[in-house]
Amino acid sequence: xxxxxxxxxxxxxxxxxxxxxxxxxxxxxxxxxxxxxxxxxxxxxxxxxxxxxxxxxxxxxxxxxxxxxxxxxxxxxxxxxxxxxxxxxxxxxxxxxxxxxxxxxxxxxxxxxxxxxxxxxxxxxxxxxxxxxxxxxxxxxxxxxxxxxxxxxxxxxxxxxxxxxxxxxxxxxxxxxxxxxxxxxxxxxxxxxxxxxxxxxxxxxxxxxxxxxxxxxxxxxxxxxxxxxxxxxxxxxxxxxxxxxxxxxxxxxxxxxxxxxxxxxxxxxxxxxxxxxxxxxxxxxxx
Numbered sequence: 001x002x003x004x005x006x007x008x009x010x011x012x013x014x015x016x017x018x019x020x021x022x023x024x025x026x027x028x029x030x031x032x033x034x035x036x037x038x039x040x041x042x043x044x045x046x047x048x049x050x051x052x053x054x055x056x057x058x059x060x061x062x063x064x065x066x067x068x069x070x071x072x073x074x075x076x077x078x079x080x081x082x083x084x085x086x087x088x089x090x091x092x093x094x095x096x097x098x099x100x101x102x103x104x105x106x107x108x109x110x111x112x113x114x115x116x117x118x119x120x121x122x123x124x125x126x127x128x129x130x131x132x133x134x135x136x137x138x139x140x141x142x143x144x145x146x147x148x149x150x151x152x153x154x155x156x157x158x159x160x161x162x163x164x165x166x167x168x169x170x171x172x173x174x175x176x177x178x179x180x181x182x183x184x185x186x187x188x189x190x191x192x193x194x195x196x197x198x199x200x201x202x203x204x205x206x207x208x209x210x211x212x213x214x215x216x217x218x219x220x221x222x223x224x225x226x227x228x229x230x231x232x233x234x235x236x237x238x239x240x241x242x243x244x245x246x247x248x249x250x251x252x253x254x255x256x257x258x259x260x261x262x263x264x265x266x267x268x269x270x271x272x273x274x275x276x277x278x279x280x281x282x283x284x285x286x287x
Contacts, residue, residue: 003033004058007180008208013057016229024233033059040065053236055079075239079232082124090249091232093223095125098254099132102175102203107140108268111173114145117160119152119177129177150181157181161188179204179211182218201262217260228252255280
């Protein structure tokens with residue numbers, strides 16, 4: 001069950017997940033969750049089919065509905081999502097630590113005033129990225145942060161960044177909760193005549209294909225989609241062999257991908273790498 005196809009990240013997930021399931025001899029059925037709706041409204045339609053498990057990607061489900069599926073012996077796996085206290089299995093990126101790494105990256109590279117553009121306020125993915133960023137900034141003694149909500153969309157982030165950058169005390173570094181929003185922020189800055197990264201650093205999260213395009217060259221946190229998909233399919237196989245499986249939660253590490261959308265000094269990169277953070281340097285694409 002998927003939603004939010006506006007975000008290219010989930011098109012990549014769908015392709016890799018479908019191929020991996022097919023390689024395992026499984027047959028996926030795709031149910032699309034309309035924008036702004038929860039899985040609960042679509043689930044009765046799905047339950048007309050004799051499915052063996054449900055994988056939920058980029059959509060929300062109530063804990064009551066997860067419990068109802070469990071009572072039917074139907075395991076639910078949340079991909080890059082989590083629901084507190086829900087009877088669902090989870091495969092997720094380390095969003096909290098990734099947010100903290102972005103704080104270290106920007107502060108360590110001497111950015112004085114920071115901005116944050118959030119995703120949906122009711123999803124743990126967005127909450128954890130923001131919490132990781134803000135918690136780390138607090139430890140680093142940074143309190144001057146301006147926040148706006150972008151709802152994980154290009155246009156939402158473009159509007160949010162335009163508001164931030166029109167202010168007299170505009171930020172010199174912006175962390176966006178996903179790359180689609182970071183693209184919107186880059187274009188907002190350019191429309192205002194602000195040089196990226198000369199005057200403004202912009203970083204994202206997810207490493208969608210567009211992140212490496214010459215027009216953006218985003219510095220971002222990369223979640224290993226292939227590894228997450230394989231873990232999801234391995235988990236499905238384990239669940240099918242167990243009559244009453246215990247809840248499983250798998251957190252996958254992220255890596256920092258350094259391109260050209262942010263002013264980053266070598267000392268900061270070296271310090272992050274020495275602390276055990278995986279760092280990948282990619283040259284800025286040529287226009």
